[in-house]
Amino acid sequence: MDWSSIGRNLRQYRQESGLRQEDLARAAGLSVNYIGMVERGEKIPSLETFVALLNLLHVSADMVLTDVVDTGYTVKQSMLAEQVGRLPAAERERIYAVVQVLVDRADTGEA
Numbered sequence: 001m002d003w004s005s006i007g008r009n010l011r012q013y014r015q016e017s018g019l020r021q022e023d024l025a026r027a028a029g030l031s032v033n034y035i036g037m038v039e040r041g042e043k044i045p046s047l048e049t050f051v052a053l054l055n056l057l058h059v060s061a062d063m064v065l066t067d068v069v070d071t072g073y074t075v076k077q078s079m080l081a082e083q084v085g086r087l088p089a090a091e092r093e094r095i096y097a098v099v100q101v102l103v104d105r106a107d108t109g110e111a
Contacts, residue, residue, distance in 0.1 A: 002067060002068065003041055003044055003068065004040070004041025005041075005066075005067035005068060006038075006041070006044065006064055006065065006067075006068065007038050007039040007040055007041040007042075008039070008041070009063065009064045009065075009066065009067070010038060010039055010053060010057070010064055011039040013057045013059045013063070013064070014039075014057060017057055017058070019057075021035045021036055021039070024053070024056060024057075027056050028049070028052050028053060028056055030049070038053075063079075066079075084096075
């Protein structure tokens, strides 16, 4: 199992929140070194620390765990649909066409 994806996702949401590691560490009562180790996948936080980080980043656990839980694909699909939905119609159609080609090839074993 790729536990490092948890850290990568936490880093992504921290950056999207405009927080530095120092800001998150201070708010969570943790060291900057510990935040860095979590983001690099060198440490897995305790459940209590994990929940605190989620609350500080205003994200849900499924968003951070999307790569390690079986239902994560549903979350990814939702996130992608939301992102694509914000694009202009012409760009959406182009993306759908590319995805359709990939799906067609996957069905025939060509991918």
